[in-house]
Amino acid sequence: MTNVDWDAEAASFDEEPDHGLRDPVVRRAWEGRLRDWLPGRAGDVLDLGCGTGSLSLLASEQGHRVTGVDLSPAMVTRAREKLAGRDAVFLVGDAAAPPVGEQRFDAVLVRHVLWALPDPARALGHWRGLLRPGGRLVLVEGVWGSIEPVGIPVERLTGLLAPLAGQVRVQRLSDDPLLWGGPVTDERYAVVAVTGDSGQEGREAVAAGQ
Ligand SMILES: C[S@@+](CC[C@H](N)C(=O)[O-])C[C@H]1O[C@@H](n2cnc3c(N)ncnc32)[C@H](O)[C@@H]1O
Numbered sequence: 001m002t003n004v005d006w007d008a009e010a011a012s013f014d015e016e017p018d019h020g021l022r023d024p025v026v027r028r029a030w031e032g033r034l035r036d037w038l039p040g041r042a043g044d045v046l047d048l049g050c051g052t053g054s055l056s057l058l059a060s061e062q063g064h065r066v067t068g069v070d071l072s073p074a075m076v077t078r079a080r081e082k083l084a085g086r087d088a089v090f091l092v093g094d095a096a097a098p099p100v101g102e103q104r105f106d107a108v109l110v111r112h113v114l115w116a117l118p119d120p121a122r123a124l125g126h127w128r129g130l131l132r133p134g135g136r137l138v139l140v141e142g143v144w145g146s147i148e149p150v151g152i153p154v155e156r157l158t159g160l161l162a163p164l165a166g167q168v169r170v171q172r173l174s175d176d177p178l179l180w181g182g183p184v185t186d187e188r189y190a191v192v193a194v195t196g197d198s199g200q201e202g203r204e205a206v207a208a209g210q
Contacts, residue, residue, distance in 0.1 A: 006051075010074035013052050017181025021054045029178035033171075034058050037138045037192050043106030046130060048095035049113030053079030053088075059109065060086045067091070067105070069098040096123040104132045111140035115152035121160050128164045128195065135195055137165065140173070142188035154189045165193035 014020025021027040034055065038045060042063035047056045050068030052075055060066050066088040070076050079090045093099040095110065096117050108127045117123045127137055143151035154170055161168050173179055173188040180188070
């Protein structure tokens with residue numbers, strides 16, 4: 001994925017069931033998961049590597065204000081079209097260091113992006129610093145392929161999160177075909193990492209230069 005030309009992919013990206021969420025059954029499956037993972041109250045959600053904005057749209061429909069960031073201008077254009085008229089902004093930028101200035105968020109949402117970043121530990125520390133006290137990281141990742149698997153195993157991700165979050169919850173997603181438009185055999189999961197109310201872990205992460 002690190003060599004993928006995402007601008008070239010943008011036009012057909014939504015054709016995959018879990019990308020475009022065009023099938024109402026798949027869409028409902030993601031809707032339900034997001035409702036569970038995101039804060040119960042309307043808040044500010046930062047969707048990093050937002051692609052065409054499919055998850056951003058679900059978050060917006062659930063009442064959240066969304067900021068999306070993607071390195072690909074073509075993806076950002078599609079996300080802007082998809083959420084036109086909503087309380088949402090989309091920026092071209094690097095997910096590892098999103099161009100959001102001093103703005104802070106109730107949730108940072110990242111699906112299928114972290115594993116491909118050059119330094120996932122550093123990115124997680126930075127994202128932790130973008131959260132308000134009590135905020136959360138919602139990370140949807142996996143390991144794909146059998147011959148030369150790519151991705152980030154859940155144990156590695158939870159290990160990286162341990163110093164950053166008070167509470168880390170893992171949900172296995174491989175056994176829910178509704179999410180993917182059919183059965184899958186590889187490792188797919190979500191991790192919700194909720195920080196303490198004090199924001200202490202975030203300050204420590206920033207102080208440690210993560
Ligand atoms: C597999 S797609 C996932 C899109 C979206 N998160 C979703 O789940 O539908 C990966 C996305 O990450 C973006 N991306 C890759 N590297 C990035 C980076 N360093 N910063 C921001 N976006 C990046 C790509 O442009 C692409 O839109």
